Amino acid sequence: MKLAAEAGYEHFALVVERVACNSFQDLYGLKTSSKSMKGLAERRGGYYFYDVLSVPWGLNMPSQLLKSCYAEGNPSTLYIKGVQFYFTFDLQEEGLSLMKRAADARYEPAVYTHAITQAIFLCDGQYFHGIPREWVKRIGKLVRYVKWGWGLWHFDEFFQNRALFISKFVLSFYRCQCATHVGRKCVCLWHLDMTKDDNIRERCFWIKEIDTFLRDFEPISVIRDTRTW
Numbered sequence: 001m002k003l004a005a006e007a008g009y010e011h012f013a014l015v016v017e018r019v020a021c022n023s024f025q026d027l028y029g030l031k032t033s034s035k036s037m038k039g040l041a042e043r044r045g046g047y048y049f050y051d052v053l054s055v056p057w058g059l060n061m062p063s064q065l066l067k068s069c070y071a072e073g074n075p076s077t078l079y080i081k082g083v084q085f086y087f088t089f090d091l092q093e094e095g096l097s098l099m100k101r102a103a104d105a106r107y108e109p110a111v112y113t114h115a116i117t118q119a120i121f122l123c124d125g126q127y128f129h130g131i132p133r134e135w136v137k138r139i140g141k142l143v144r145y146v147k148w149g150w151g152l153w154h155f156d157e158f159f160q161n162r163a164l165f166i167s168k169f170v171l172s173f174y175r176c177q178c179a180t181h182v183g184r185k186c187v188c189l190w191h192l193d194m195t196k197d198d199n200i201r202e203r204c205f206w207i208k209e210i211d212t213f214l215r216d217f218e219p220i221s222v223i224r225d226t227r228t229w
Contacts, residue, residue, distance in 0.1 A: 047072040052080065053109065053146065063228070070229045075107035081226035083113060087219035089227070090155040092121070103127075109146075112139045116213050119206070120161050128206055140209055144216040154219055162214045173207045 047069045053076050055061055070077040079102040086095025096117065102110030115127035178201035196204065 048074050050074060050076065052076045066224075067229050070226075073101075073105075075102040075105040075110065077226075077229070078102040078105075079107055079110040079113070080224075081229060082110070083219065084224075084226045086117065087154060087158065087217075090157070108135075108139050109143045112136065112143050116210060120165070120210060120214070121157065125206070133205060136209060140212065144213060146218075158214075165210065165214060169207050170211070173204055173211075176201065176204055178204050 047065075050069055052061065052066065052069060052074070066077060070081065078098045082095045082098030082100075082102060084095070085091040085098060089095075096114070099110050099114040099117065103114040111127075111131075115131065118124040118127050178196070178199070180197050180199065196208070200208070
């Protein structure tokens with residue numbers, strides 16, 4: 001009986017973990033369904049599995065919940081803190097380390113953002129190797145269009161690297177005839193993602209992806225100051 005009870009507990013614990021990974025809203029629904037489910041959802045270690053980015057950043061998520069998730073090494077909170085440290089507070093070493101920890105945990109937005117950040121700011125493209133294009137397109141859109149809140153800033157080096165990128169790579173992208181040009185109107189950063197079809201060489205693919213990141217990515221609002229976690 002004891003073994004069966006333990007097996008049942010582990011089964012429900014696994015269910016809670018999967019729900020936490022997929023939907024924060026569903027997790028709250030599960031917590032309200034029974035006392036036992038509430039206990040499983042709030043047990044120590046369970047905070048690791050929550051994806052806090054599944055909740056719109058503008059909602060009033062309790063600070064203590066975010067702190068508890070971060071204390072458990074939750075990948076989504078490592079990622080959030082890493083991005084804010086790097087892109088808003090210019091704490092590059094600490095921010096990159098946090099993003100790397102989240103990427104090592106295979107948190108997809110962190111894998112993408114860490115690879116892009118390494119390429120833009122450290123001229124290191126090694127993290128692009130082996131990442132499928134279709135995966136990049138899907139996760140790239142997710143990362144670039146997350147709305148973190150109000151009061152957004154980029155640190156100065158971001159703008160400097162964007163200008164450097166335009167001067168060094170945009171012209172070579174347009175000059176390369178690796179694919180059919182589609183709706184080409186002007187040689188500029190802001191139109192780059194609409195100028196070639198999918199039959200694009202690897203180098204041009206990543207130039208295009210970095211371009212859209214530099215154009216659309218927003219840092220994390222200081223409404224949620226992760227330095228307090």
